[in-house]
Amino acid sequence: MKAFYQDWTYDLGIPIKIFKTSNLGYLAHWHIDYEMAYVYEGSICVGINKEQHTLNEGDMAIFSSSDIHYYDSEKIDSKLIIAIFHPDLVGSSDGFPKHLLISSLIINQELIANMGLDMYIMEKIKEIFFDILREAEERNMYCELSIKSNMLELFSMILRSFPSHVT
Numbered sequence: 001m002k003a004f005y006q007d008w009t010y011d012l013g014i015p016i017k018i019f020k021t022s023n024l025g026y027l028a029h030w031h032i033d034y035e036m037a038y039v040y041e042g043s044i045c046v047g048i049n050k051e052q053h054t055l056n057e058g059d060m061a062i063f064s065s066s067d068i069h070y071y072d073s074e075k076i077d078s079k080l081i082i083a084i085f086h087p088d089l090v091g092s093s094d095g096f097p098k099h100l101l102i103s104s105l106i107i108n109q110e111l112i113a114n115m116g117l118d119m120y121i122m123e124k125i126k127e128i129f130f131d132i133l134r135e136a137e138e139r140n141m142y143c144e145l146s147i148k149s150n151m152l153e154l155f156s157m158i159l160r161s162f163p164s165h166v167t
Contacts, residue, residue, distance in 0.1 A: 003028035003068040008084055014144045015086035016151070018136045022079050028070040034102075035063040035084045036154075037071070038129045042078035046071055048104045058122050059108040062158070067104045081129045089148060090155045102158055111162075121161055128154045 006029045010017055015033075024044065037046065039055045046053055046061050047070045055061055055078075063069040065087055112119055132150045135143040 003030050003070075005029070006031045008033055008086075010086075012136060012139075012144060012147070014148060015089050016083060016132075016136070016147060017085070018081065018083040018133050018147075020079065020081055020133065023073045023077055024071040024080060024082075025073055026071040028068050030066055030068045031084075032065050033084050033086050034065055035069065035082065036129075037061045037063075038081045038083075038125065040079050040081060040126065040129075042073075043076050044071060044073045044078035044080065045076075046106075048106075053106050055106070056108065058126065059106065060125055062102055062105045062107070064102060064104045069104075081133055083129070083132060083151075085151065090151050102155070102162075105158075105162060107158075107162070115162075117161055121157065124157065125154065 004027065008017060008031060028047065037044075037055065038060045039057055041057055043054055043056045046055055047068075048061070048063060049068050053061070061069075107122075107125065109119070109122065112121060128150050132147050135146045135150070
């Protein structure tokens with residue numbers, strides 16, 4: 001798969017960009033940042049390296065640093081929240097263990113059920129995504145601190161719930 005390198009710039013004062021998008025089609029690319037996509041309506045096809053997956057409403061994809069990934073919503077409707085952030089946002093400067101990395105992962109109801117986890121995790125992921133988006137859009141005082149704490153909560157929940165995807 002041919003892919004291009006994407007270099008992100010951040011405008012919040014912390015290394016994160018979060019936004020809503022619809023019916024996204026985006027060519028295969030990679031970057032040093034993590035990327036998370038949460039589907040809040042519809043479905044979308046995503047590719048991670050050589051795998052292809054369909055994300056449905058309530059599903060989430062995590063694209064690890066340097067993984068080739070793409071979005072394809074041709075002939076299907078979707079609404080997503082995408083968060084792209086530098087690993088340092090949740091890195092050792094905040095006490096987060098630097099040696100822990102999350103590999104690319106699709107989080108959906110099937111995975112939650114197969115692992116015997118509580119479906120509450122999916123609701124909490126949705127809540128955190130919308131909280132981060134709201135903070136980024138409103139840009140109230142100390143929004144950076146709130147965004148960072150929400151990202152740490154999300155990452156720690158993923159580390160705890162999906163240990164087989166931690167490297």
